[in-house]
Every structure is written in C-alpha cells, then in structure tokens.
Amino acid sequence: MICTRALSIISKRDVLSKRLRFVSTFNAQRKALQRNRAAKLDNHEQFDYLRNGIAEILADRITDISRDFPRIVDLGAGKGHVYKHVNTYTTSHVIECDTAKDCLDLPRQDIEGLKTEQILLERDDTLPFDNNSQELIISNLWLHWVNDLPKLFKEVERVLVPDGVFIGSMFAVETVYQLRVSLQQAELERTGGIAPHISPFVSPADLGSLLNGAKFCMITLDSEEITVTYPDMYFLLRDIQGMGENGCLTVAPNLLRRDVLTSAAALYHDLYANSDNSLPLTFNILYFIAWKQSAVQGKPKPRGSQNVSIADLGKMFGDKSKPGSES
Numbered sequence: 001m002i003c004t005r006a007l008s009i010i011s012k013r014d015v016l017s018k019r020l021r022f023v024s025t026f027n028a029q030r031k032a033l034q035r036n037r038a039a040k041l042d043n044h045e046q047f048d049y050l051r052n053g054i055a056e057i058l059a060d061r062i063t064d065i066s067r068d069f070p071r072i073v074d075l076g077a078g079k080g081h082v083y084k085h086v087n088t089y090t091t092s093h094v095i096e097c098d099t100a101k102d103c104l105d106l107p108r109q110d111i112e113g114l115k116t117e118q119i120l121l122e123r124d125d126t127l128p129f130d131n132n133s134q135e136l137i138i139s140n141l142w143l144h145w146v147n148d149l150p151k152l153f154k155e156v157e158r159v160l161v162p163d164g165v166f167i168g169s170m171f172a173v174e175t176v177y178q179l180r181v182s183l184q185q186a187e188l189e190r191t192g193g194i195a196p197h198i199s200p201f202v203s204p205a206d207l208g209s210l211l212n213g214a215k216f217c218m219i220t221l222d223s224e225e226i227t228v229t230y231p232d233m234y235f236l237l238r239d240i241q242g243m244g245e246n247g248c249l250t251v252a253p254n255l256l257r258r259d260v261l262t263s264a265a266a267l268y269h270d271l272y273a274n275s276d277n278s279l280p281l282t283f284n285i286l287y288f289i290a291w292k293q294s295a296v297q298g299k300p301k302p303r304g305s306q307n308v309s310i311a312d313l314g315k316m317f318g319d320k321s322k323p324g325s326e327s
Contacts, residue, residue: 001321023266024147025197027248028124031145036102037144040080040223042168047083050226051081053138054169054285059085061167061289062088062136070196071095073129073159076142078103078244080116088113091136100244101125102215125152129159139168141285146246153214161231161293168187173203177237178272179281183256190257197247197256205284216290217297224285229278233265271277 038044060084062072069091074082077096081320086094088111098104098118104118125148137156145153156166176198184194201211202210204221211219230236238245268279291297 001248024250025111026145026147028145029249030103031244031248032099032101034241034246034248035078035100038242038244039100039106041100041242042265045244047239048079050228050243050283051141052084054149056085057287058082058138058140058167058169059087060089061287062138063087065165065234067135071099071134073134073137074137075127075137075156076124076145077118078140078142079106080108080140082140083108083111083114083116085149086111086114086146091118091279094271095119097121097127125149125155127155127159132161134159135161135164137164137166141169141171143168144171144199149210151201153210153216157214157216157292160292162294163296164290166211166288166290166292168288170207170286172203172207172284172289174199174225174282174284175203176240176283177283178268178279179233182264182268182271183260186260186267187256190260190263195249196249199247199249200238201284202286207286207288211288211290215293218291219288221286221288223287226281226283226285227280229277233279236251236279249297249313262293268310 013050035240038047041047053065062069068089071093072082072091077083077094077098080096083094083096092113092115094114094116096104096116102119103321104120106115107238124146137160143149143152153166160166180198181290183197187194187197204223208221210218230239234312269277
C-alpha cells in the first residue's frame, strides 16, 4: 500500500515536471504571420536597413576565417540579407532557412558564382539536416524569437561537422529601452499597472552559458550599440512593424489604449528627445562565434601544470620600473 502510493506520487511529480519543463514565451505562428505580412508590403525594403547592416558585418566576419566553405546555412534568412553580402571567394552555396514562407519566396538578386536555395522550417528549433553535415551556420537577428534556444543550439551543434563554426547576431538587453520605459511609465500612470509589450532579450552571460551548455567551445562574444533616430514615436512604431519585429508574446496583453500611446509619445519626447526634437532608439547588438569541439583544436593545459610563476615574469623579461634597471 505504501509502496504503491509512493510510486503514484513519484509518477505524478514526473508528469508535472515534464509539463512545467518548458513554456513558450512567443507565439511562433503569430510571429511568422507578422513577418509574412511585412514581406508583402510594397515598400518592405525601406525597413531592411538594420538587418542589411548587421548582415554585412557577419558576412565580413566569415572572411576572417581562413577556410573555404562549400555551403553556408543561414538560419532565419528572411529576405536574404546575408546572401547579398557573402563573398563568393568564401562560399558558392547559401542554404536559407526560415519559418516565414513569404520572406523566402521574395526574389533574390543574381550573384555570379553564388547559388541559393530556400528551406521552409516547420519549427524554429529543429533543423532538417543530417548529423555532421554542415561546416558553417549563421544567423542574423532572428534567434531572439526562438522559444527553445537550448534545443536549437544543440541542433546546430549536432548538424555541424567537428571544428564547424556557428556565427550570429542577436538583439540583447537594453535594446529599445527608451520605448520600453516610455510605454511602462505611461501605462502605469493611466491604468495603474503595466503589461509586457516588448519582448525580453538575452544578456551576454546568458548567451555564453547557453552556447557552452550545447557543448560549443572557443566562444567569443562582443556587442555594439546602434542608435537610429526618428521624427516621432509613431514613425518608430511603423518601422518596427515594417521590420516584422512587433510583439508576439504567448500571453498577449490587451491592446494599448489611445490615451496610453499619446502619453507614451509625450514621455518619450520629454525623456529622450535630441536637440533637434528627433527621438533616438537604441539597438544593442550581440555578436557571437562558437566552434564545435574537435580533436584538431588546441586544448588548454591542465590546471596546475605551469612551471613558471606570474610573479617571476618580471625577472624573465627584466623589470625596468626598478631603480638601476637599463632604460
């Protein structure tokens, strides 16, 4: 009786833990719909300035690797921002993957010596490639919408060949903080509470931990702040929607009331306006490069195996700061 009851309790706890293990933050279907709508706009190219600029930086970083890649996989390729900037001396084939069909269906410009193909992903955390089949995977400002980043990073690690490389960019913490603060303060003043209208963003420490947890090595992170100015908050919101970056939280809050938006626009101007009355909006871009482990990579020496103390470095090279030392 006791044993049966104990097993029943353990079984129920196990089922509960599986149910609570993962909760989707974003509505993936809604996000794909938003991006498809943005791709259908007559002036959709007008909103590509940020992704095109970051894509050029990522493509340039590929050339820093002294290796040729038969093909490159672009996760969240969108309208082909990376493809337009890839150096044909580096690769001759770009495989573009995305969950937004209309983005993939847009015509690509013809680049001599460069082939492209498009693959529509059923899920954003599962890749349709064999184990150890790709040498380089890149992602440009798309990963911040993926619900299960640990799973996707493990998928990337699975697909890469040993010593394969994963390069990408993400929006990081403090991105669009001016808009976040203005909306929260306006909503608090008008309604007495706040709701999440802007998605959470990853921190450098969290991204490094996620990549390390997926067994990547030689991880390098760096960041950059890009500030774009707009004539007013409504132009700013139009551009965010044109980029396909409007919110898609699973627990969708109520729509912002008109009086809250009006108040937020006034607060934005009062708190952050430039001397010419334009409004700045900051995008914090986090870049990363990570490698799949391989036997050919250099390994750090075991801890405690050093035979020279840091305190003795001055003796080895000559401490010129001491009196009597040669100048």
